[in-house]
Structures are given as structure tokens and as C-alpha cells.
Amino acid sequence: MRTYLREYEMSKRVVENLKATFGSRVDVYERTERRYYVTVSNEDWIPVTRHMYEEEHGRLATASGSDKPTGVELLYHFTMDKEGTVVNIRTLLAKPFPKIESLTPYYPAADFIEREIFDFLGVEFVGHPDPRKILSSHDRPADFHPMRRDEQ
Amino acid sequence: MSTIIPIGPFHPVLEEPEYITLNVEGETVIDADIDLGRVHRGMELLAQEKTYDQDCFLVERICGICSATHSWATALAIEDIVGVEIPDRARYLRTIVHELERLHSHMLWFGLGGHIIGYWTVYMWGWKYREPVLDCLEAITGNRNHYAWYCPGGVRRDVADEIWPPVLKAMDEFDEKLDMLIGAVYDDPVILARLKGVGILTPEDAVAYGTLGPTARGSAFDIDVRRDESYGAYDEVDWNVVCLDGCDCLAVAAVRLLEMKESVKIVKQCINKLPSGPIAAEVREVPRGEGIGHVEAPRGESFHYIRSNGTNMPERHKMRAPTFNNIPSFRPRVKGETISDAVLIFAIIDPCYSCTERLAVVDSRGERELSYQELLKLSHQKTEEIRKHL
Numbered sequence: 001m002r003t004y005l006r007e008y009e010m011s012k013r014v015v016e017n018l019k020a021t022f023g024s025r026v027d028v029y030e031r032t033e034r035r036y037y038v039t040v041s042n043e044d045w046i047p048v049t050r051h052m053y054e055e056e057h058g059r060l061a062t063a064s065g066s067d068k069p070t071g072v073e074l075l076y077h078f079t080m081d082k083e084g085t086v087v088n089i090r091t092l093l094a095k096p097f098p099k100i101e102s103l104t105p106y107y108p109a110a111d112f113i114e115r116e117i118f119d120f121l122g123v124e125f126v127g128h129p130d131p132r133k134i135l136s137s138h139d140r141p142a143d144f145h146p147m148r149r150d151e152q
Numbered sequence: 153m154s155t156i157i158p159i160g161p162f163h164p165v166l167e168e169p170e171y172i173t174l175n176v177e178g179e180t181v182i183d184a185d186i187d188l189g190r191v192h193r194g195m196e197l198l199a200q201e202k203t204y205d206q207d208c209f210l211v212e213r214i215c216g217i218c219s220a221t222h223s224w225a226t227a228l229a230i231e232d233i234v235g236v237e238i239p240d241r242a243r244y245l246r247t248i249v250h251e252l253e254r255l256h257s258h259m260l261w262f263g264l265g266g267h268i269i270g271y272w273t274v275y276m277w278g279w280k281y282r283e284p285v286l287d288c289l290e291a292i293t294g295n296r297n298h299y300a301w302y303c304p305g306g307v308r309r310d311v312a313d314e315i316w317p318p319v320l321k322a323m324d325e326f327d328e329k330l331d332m333l334i335g336a337v338y339d340d341p342v343i344l345a346r347l348k349g350v351g352i353l354t355p356e357d358a359v360a361y362g363t364l365g366p367t368a369r370g371s372a373f374d375i376d377v378r379r380d381e382s383y384g385a386y387d388e389v390d391w392n393v394v395c396l397d398g399c400d401c402l403a404v405a406a407v408r409l410l411e412m413k414e415s416v417k418i419v420k421q422c423i424n425k426l427p428s429g430p431i432a433a434e435v436r437e438v439p440r441g442e443g444i445g446h447v448e449a450p451r452g453e454s455f456h457y458i459r460s461n462g463t464n465m466p467e468r469h470k471m472r473a474p475t476f477n478n479i480p481s482f483r484p485r486v487k488g489e490t491i492s493d494a495v496l497i498f499a500i501i502d503p504c505y506s507c508t509e510r511l512a513v514v515d516s517r518g519e520r521e522l523s524y525q526e527l528l529k530l531s532h533q534k535t536e537e538i539r540k541h542l
Contacts, residue, residue: 034381035232035444059375060362061446061455062477064470077444077457081380086444109362112480135189147197 011085014056018087021051036087045091046101052078053107058087060103063113065121067149072098072121093123095150102128120147154182157491161190167264168503172482172494179490184483199469204230204304204438211456211471212298217260220253221449222471223302225456228383228445230304233460234435240385240427242306247384248422249293249301250447251415255326256285257450258408258415261502262333265405268499269346273531274336281329284322291315306432316423327416334409337402341539347402351485351497354399361481364452364474366411367501370404372397377448384447389421401500408502438464449474451502475503 015028015036026048027039040048052058058078066073072093079086093100102125103110114125115134122145125131136146154177161169169190175183195214199207211226212219224246231238259282266274286296292311293299301307337343353363358371368375374395378386394410396403440462446455452474461467478501486497 031442032232032235035442037442059359061453062457062470062472064457064468066459066468075457077455079377079446079453079455081375084381086446088444107362108360108480109477112476116476133189135192137189137192146194 011083014052014058014080014083014085014087017056018048018051021055022048034085036085037090038087039090042091042093042100045089046103046106048089049076049078049103050106052076052087052089053103056080056087057082060107060109060113061086063110063117065117065123065147067121067147068092071095072123072148074100074117074123076103097124098122099124099126101126104128119145121145122148159495161187163495170503172498174486174491174494176491181486181489181491181494184486184494186479186482188479196469196471199471200466203464204435204466207466207469208303209298209300212300214471214473216297217257218253218449218451218454218473219298220249220301221447221454222456222473223299224250224384225445225447225454226458226469226471227302227304228447229443229456229458230435230438230445232443232445233438233441233458234304234443236305236433236435238306239430239433241429242431242433243385244422244426245307245311245431246302247386247389248419248426249289249299250384251418251422252285252289252292254415254450255412255419256282256289257502258412259285261408261450262405265496265499268496269343271342271346274343277333281326281333284326288319288322291319303432304438305435306430308432310431316426320420320423323416323420327413330409330412330416334406334413337405337409340535341542342535343405344402345542346493346496347400347405349400349402350493351401351489351500352399353481353485355397357481357484358399361484362477363481363501364477365448365450366404366407367452367478367481369393369395370407371399375453377446377453381446385422385425386418389418389425391418391421401496404500438462451475452478475501479503 011033018026018038019028022044025040025044029037031037058080061077061079063076070092072095074091074093076089077086078089100123102114104114105127112134114128115132117123118125118131119133119136154175157174157176159172159174161171171187173185174181199210202210208223208226211222214222259278263275263278266278290296292315293301353371355372358368358373363373372395374393376393379393391414394407394414396407438460440460442459444457446453454474455472457470458466459468482498486494489497
């Protein structure tokens, strides 16, 4: 097995491309040479995530959402298999009714992942073809989302 | 006009409760829907109320089969936040347990696959040869399934040198049995008739549906976190990623079998090259920050994301098992197939069964017990009869 430790320049290629395409609209934070966190506005959410899938061939590993005092934070983890890095795209949605355009029409892998975020955090994905809850029980009230802290 | 056939939530073939709705026209499946969530235990919330040390053991309980992968991914995520360097011996010990787990998990799936296609010999043999691997794990870690082996910074226990010769011997024996099983799969008319050309997942669909692990590699989607991110000791041993372009159920089964050969190679090399030294680096405080750990579980990539707020408990711990991403690929696979193949196509992704039963044979009817050679002979006779009719 040859060593797969990549050159630093290659691992940075994806975020350099993002900066070249979107300019100052993306805010890149390099935590380590394998982990990048990119913050975008709600309007740039679909252009940036589609760019990650269609141009950079990133794989949506999963998404994590968390409830913060300032709003609901959405974090999509794109695994770059060729580069061996993880590029995370982050945006903050306004409470009490967080809402964002869905990635599922462009990338079917986002289907279950977005349903899970909707289920636990109550984020509405506009344009999702099948917006049902997925993991919590069927008799849970429709407006109760277990990971929202303001409801506890 | 179409008919709806429900499978589950409790079905003899599916050991875990999952509810599948098949929309059929005559014998042909035209659409399917999957309903999850019957074993949801709220672990993400629970992890946020435990310390980092406890979390490594909590996440083992996600799955009884691939418990080490979640534990390692959590440890990697914590180490990503702390930025600690892991001792060489710990990296090798982690890799050995991880690969042994892949062996027993794939063998368990191979047996269950036989059970699903109604081929009980495969089931018995698969589980019989899985047992020595579990014995190896018990000798090394003290447990058959929940090893409590990984901790932030390294591993928890050191292993005495006299443990290794029996493990190496068991690996050699396992390798021989594996050759026999691989030959059987490619030669057996029953297995070929049930798996070949069934449940096609095109390479484009494999990418679009975000499949992982053997499911992806059976459809020519060449991804493997072990190679792509080279964690543990994987970049210091000689092995290959198995990727086939058959795109059917046979290709996925073959990927799993051929992958076991690679795992045996990795385990043997790691034992022979095992360095001496400390087994864990000290992790005292977890600073504020975010960390990601992902490892190649037997079923695909296990992904853990942890955010720390500087206390001894994580603020957010997101965990995602590979089956969650593999299940959506069931729909494109099953469309156009017959009802009898639907359950097999569902099981080809190896949905994570968390049962770890042991097997006991009792002759309760007072009938004459057949010897191993007699059973083998009967099995050969039956195979020849089926071969004539094909």
C-alpha cells in the first residue's frame, strides 16, 4: 500500500476553488490541514452545496444541526475522498421557524439526511420531495422537535 | 392496478424491526418505501450528558457488531479537537481489533445472506468459521463484542506477547476456509442463480444516493476511508481496496468475501510489525473546538462530529452509522425485481443487526445424528441434482 498522505497544496485545492468561485461570500476557516469549515449566508447555501457535489465531487457524509441561542445551525459535512479531507459548510437559520432550500432535488443522498434534521430540529426544507419525519415515533406531536432547546 | 405488500416491522428474515412497503404489480415491484425509527434510543442526546471518557463506551452500544468503529471514530474526533499524537503501538493495536471486527461482521453477513436465500449450509458454515475470530477478539480484548478497547489518546489495555501466536494460527486457518468459501460462491449454482444480475445499482446511482462501503464498491464507486484518510496503521501495511464493477448483489457479496482476505493480511502484518512502547497518550483537557472522526466500518463509513465548549462533556455529538446512508439505495435497486428477491436486495446492504446470538445444536426428536462427512455427502448430492436442472 502506498502512502496516501497527500500534499498540503492538494488538500487545500477544494477551499481555494470555493474562494475563487464565490469570493468574499464564503468565509473559510482552516482548523487543521484535513478539516475545513466554511460559513455561508442562507442565500448562498444551495449554490455552494451544489458546487461541492457537482464540481468538486464531494460526498455528503451527513449533516448535523444544533440549536443555539442565535438560531439553528446547519452543518453539512462533505467528505472529499480524493483529497482525504472533510469540508464542512455551515449556515445559521433564524428561529423560531428555521427554513432553507432543500438540496435533495439536486442530490438524492440528501433525502434521509434532511428528513432527520427536519425531524429533530424542525428545519423546513423548501422543495424537499418527501418531507416526513423519519426516526422519532409516530405519535410525537407535529410541532415538537426533540433537539430544540427552547422547547424543553 | 398495483397492490401494496407490507414487510415487517417484525419479520422472520429481518432481525431488526424495519417496515418496508412494496408497491407491486403482479410479481414485479414498482416502488418501495422504508419506515425507520423503531429502535431509536436518543443516543445523541445521551452522549451530551456524559463525559468524553464515558462517550467512547456509550457509542459502542450503537451496534453489537461494529462496536469498535463507533468507539474509534469518537476517539478520533476527540483527538482532532485536542490535537494529540497517538503512540505507534496504540495505532497498531487499534487497527488489529478493527480488522478482526470486520472479519467477524462480514462472516456474520455471509451466514445471514445464506439464511435469507434459504441456503442453510452457508448459514451454518459462515457462523461456524466466525467463531474462531470472536475467540481471537476475546483473547485480545477480553470481550467478544463490546471490547471497551478505545479511549481518547490510545487503547485501554496492553496485550501480552504470548497472545499473538494463537491469533496468527487462527488467521492462517481462517484464510484457508475463506478460499474455500470464495470458491463455493463463484461455483455454487444456487448462490449464482439467486445473486447474479439481481438488484442492479448503477455506478451513477451509487454516487447520487451516497452509498458507502461494500455497497458502493460493488458498484465501481471506489471509496474507502482506510485508504483515503489513512488513519491508524493502514498506510504502513500492504493491502488493496477491493472494488468490483458487477453492480449486482453478487458483486457486493464478492466484495465482502474478497475484503476479508485483505483484512487477514492486515491483521497478520500488524501483529508481525507491532512496535513496543506506550499504549496511550495523555488527554487531560478537551479545549473549545470542533472535531471530526470517520472510520471505515464493515458496512461503510462511520461518521462522528463532536463540538466541545471547554467542559468535560460534549456540547454536540453527532453520530451516523453507515446503514443510514445505504438504505436509500434500496429503492433504485428493487424497482423491476420480483417480490421474492426484495428481502435479499434489502439485506445486501447488510442492515446493522444488533443481535449476537450463540448457536446450540440439540437433537430433540431422537433421530439418528448424521456425522459431518455424511452431511457433506448429502449436500454434494443435492447440489448435483440442482445443477442438472439448471
